[in-house]
Amino acid sequence: MNEPMDFLIWTRGTAFDIAVTIFVIGVILRLFEIISLGRKQNLAEPKGTEFGPGMRTIFTRSIPDPGTFRRQPLTVVTGYLFHIGLFVGLFLFVPHIELFRATFGFGWPGLPNPIVDAATVLAIIGLLAGLWHRLMNPVMRKISSGEDWLVWTLTFLPILTGYLAYHRMVNPYPLILGLHVLSVEALLIAFPFTKLMHTFTVFLSRWYNGAMSGRRGVES
Amino acid sequence: MSQATLERGINALKEQIDAPVAAFFSSCVSCGMCAEACLFYTETGDPKYTPIYKLEPLRRVWESEYTLFGKLKKALGLHKPVTDQMLAEWQELLYDSCTMCARCSMVCPVGNDIAYMVRKTREGMVASGNSPEGVKGAATRAVTIGSPMGVKLSALEAQIRHIEADSGLKIPMDVEGADYLALLSSMEIMNFPEYLQALAKIFKQAGVSWTLCSSAFEATNSGIQIGSSDIARTLVQRIVDGAERLKVKHVISPECGHAYTAIRWDGPNLIGRPFPFRVVHILELLDELRAAGRIKTRDLESDRHTFHDPCSIARKGGVIDGPRRLMNMVTSDFVDMKEHGKMAWCCGGGGGVSSNEDADELRIRAFKKKRDQIAETGAEVLVTACANCRLVIEEGLEEYKVELPVVGLSELIADHLVVDEEPPETPE
Numbered sequence: 001m002n003e004p005m006d007f008l009i010w011t012r013g014t015a016f017d018i019a020v021t022i023f024v025i026g027v028i029l030r031l032f033e034i035i036s037l038g039r040k041q042n043l044a045e046p047k048g049t050e051f052g053p054g055m056r057t058i059f060t061r062s063i064p065d066p067g068t069f070r071r072q073p074l075t076v077v078t079g080y081l082f083h084i085g086l087f088v089g090l091f092l093f094v095p096h097i098e099l100f101r102a103t104f105g106f107g108w109p110g111l112p113n114p115i116v117d118a119a120t121v122l123a124i125i126g127l128l129a130g131l132w133h134r135l136m137n138p139v140m141r142k143i144s145s146g147e148d149w150l151v152w153t154l155t156f157l158p159i160l161t162g163y164l165a166y167h168r169m170v171n172p173y174p175l176i177l178g179l180h181v182l183s184v185e186a187l188l189i190a191f192p193f194t195k196l197m198h199t200f201t202v203f204l205s206r207w208y209n210g211a212m213s214g215r216r217g218v219e220s
Numbered sequence: 221m222s223q224a225t226l227e228r229g230i231n232a233l234k235e236q237i238d239a240p241v242a243a244f245f246s247s248c249v250s251c252g253m254c255a256e257a258c259l260f261y262t263e264t265g266d267p268k269y270t271p272i273y274k275l276e277p278l279r280r281v282w283e284s285e286y287t288l289f290g291k292l293k294k295a296l297g298l299h300k301p302v303t304d305q306m307l308a309e310w311q312e313l314l315y316d317s318c319t320m321c322a323r324c325s326m327v328c329p330v331g332n333d334i335a336y337m338v339r340k341t342r343e344g345m346v347a348s349g350n351s352p353e354g355v356k357g358a359a360t361r362a363v364t365i366g367s368p369m370g371v372k373l374s375a376l377e378a379q380i381r382h383i384e385a386d387s388g389l390k391i392p393m394d395v396e397g398a399d400y401l402a403l404l405s406s407m408e409i410m411n412f413p414e415y416l417q418a419l420a421k422i423f424k425q426a427g428v429s430w431t432l433c434s435s436a437f438e439a440t441n442s443g444i445q446i447g448s449s450d451i452a453r454t455l456v457q458r459i460v461d462g463a464e465r466l467k468v469k470h471v472i473s474p475e476c477g478h479a480y481t482a483i484r485w486d487g488p489n490l491i492g493r494p495f496p497f498r499v500v501h502i503l504e505l506l507d508e509l510r511a512a513g514r515i516k517t518r519d520l521e522s523d524r525h526t527f528h529d530p531c532s533i534a535r536k537g538g539v540i541d542g543p544r545r546l547m548n549m550v551t552s553d554f555v556d557m558k559e560h561g562k563m564a565w566c567c568g569g570g571g572g573v574s575s576n577e578d579a580d581e582l583r584i585r586a587f588k589k590k591r592d593q594i595a596e597t598g599a600e601v602l603v604t605a606c607a608n609c610r611l612v613i614e615e616g617l618e619e620y621k622v623e624l625p626v627v628g629l630s631e632l633i634a635d636h637l638v639v640d641e642e643p644p645e646t647p648e
Binding site: 033034035036038042043047061071072076079134139140144148151193195198206212213217218 | 237238239241244246250251253255256257262265267268272273286287326328330331332484485486487488489492493495499535540559562563
């Protein structure tokens with residue numbers, strides 16, 4: 001056995017188990033941490049309901065308000081590019097689906113590789129443009145913390161290494177594949193402790209926003 | 221109030237954190253879109269006015285007290301604590317440059333209700349002694365004198381005598397068992413008594429049984445603006461006591477934005493029980509009377525009119541379509557501003573900003589947004605439904621040398637009201 005192969009085997013074995021365990025337990029704990037804080041009962045007579053408007057806002061917030069979009073289109077465009085590209089690359093790439101099938105016992109149909117490849121390029125462009133925007137835009141620079149740069153890096157690396165591995169652009173292949181898996185593990189481990197959590201909490205926050213507005217008879 | 225200290229401030233912030241706040245902070249990806257929704261940023265271009273940035277004190281407390289990782293960071297001494305100096309610096313961000321208009325809460329891609337959190341953060345600012353003098357003064361006057369502007373019952377009674385003498389209308393006071401208790405804002409009493417006269421005229425025509433209350437006429441709530449639940453509770457309790465003493469079925473929130481927030485949405489939560497009466501905004505009541513055919517209008521205004529939505533009434537209160545139906549009752553050329561209703565831009569003077577002298581210059585700069593929005597409609601008259609917005613807009617227009625009359629919607633309805641069994645009034 002050569003060293004890159006050992007490295008790949010380790011990343012797919014022990015390291016993977018540790019990362020997934022931290023990710024799963026961490027996410028559950030964090031969600032509990034948030035939800036268990038609860039909300040005070042609202043005694044004001046409602047004008048509308050909470051549940052429906054909350055669910056509605058979960059979907060409608062994916063579409064930007066036109067006036068705000070015109071003021072800052074790059075944020076929206078890079079956000080869309082990256083999120084859609086990442087989703088396609090992560091969930092619709094056949095080898096990824098096979099990994100899910102091997103781990104959880106179920107899978108779903110994927111997309112042809114060239115389409116996934118194109119989506120990955122879009123995700124990379126979205127992330128790079130987003131980084132440039134974060135560096136250049138005074139508002140984003142003002143509000144960015146170390147965590148924002150860290151999270152960007154942790155998200156970028158798996159996509160980049162995945163792209164390099166798929167195109168066999170680094171030799172030996174087991175090395176780049178191992179680095180790809182390792183970068184995913186870094187992402188999974190950091191996930192519960194950083195704003196990567198927005199992947200899950202966005203549903204909570206959008207729901208709360210929609211529900212609180214809905215109660216006052218406003219669609220938010 | 222007890223002695224304000226940093227410790228009290230931080231404790232107050234801790235108490236304010238609930239599941240929505242934790243979800244909001246966990247979701248923020250620092251995209252900065254909220255800045256584009258805030259007139260204090262768009263009109264100055266200064267990134268420190270980015271709404272989410274204004275919440276940094278609350279975010280730090282949340283992170284260090286309510287997250288595993290934050291607690292760990294705190295234990296290792298890696299946490300950036302909230303200091304007196306920081307809070308003093310944030311006063312400008314949390315008070316001078318935020319009207320809690322909640323426009324940012326409507327655009328945040330992850331759904332953060334930033335205004336909800338600004339209101340909460342102000343509790344910490346009050347408890348730590350970092351609220352602005354102007355707003356503090358207004359709050360103190362509201363508690364001790366009964367009105368943020370220091371308006372006493374005798375001043376109201378004097379205005380009532382004037383109105384009754386001028387119009388021949390009767391303004392009922394302390395009528396037990398009336399259906400409706402009408403509240404006023406100090407600004408309406410002192411600057412826009414036409415509002416009270418309009419109510420008397422409309423209610424007489426529509427046959428509404430109503431009254432004022434000598435112990436609860438002030439609707440505004442400086443506690444809500446400054447961010448003190450204690451003060452807010454005292455002021456709401458006065459209204460509840462008055463309404464219960466007179467056994468009214470409904471309480472009418474006047475043409476004042478934050479008064480509606482205070483009495484309609486926060487009131488029952490402040491006193492810890494549901495109200496035994498219904499709270500209705502005057503525009504909601506007028507729209508009900510319109511729908512029931514109890515008020516009719518005539519001689520529509522032919523000049524172009526536009527309507528400014530007070531944030532607390534529209535975006536934060538759900539009173540959006542009613543005012544437009546009322547506008548169409550009195551004008552034949554009503555044009556909405558491009559962004560209106562739930563996406564309306566604030567006048568820049570809500571949430572205590574107009575009573576905060578530190579904010580005067582910034583407020584005038586931020587007003588450019590409204591000025592431009594109004595100009596775009598080509599309107600010759602601006603109508604609104606909040607005495608504070610009205611005053612702020614009048615002042616802003618004057619500052620930018622724009623000549624445009626600003627009127628209250630209730631008065632406009634009263635001016636065009638069809639009055640039975642009386643000779644029609646000839647306007648001018």
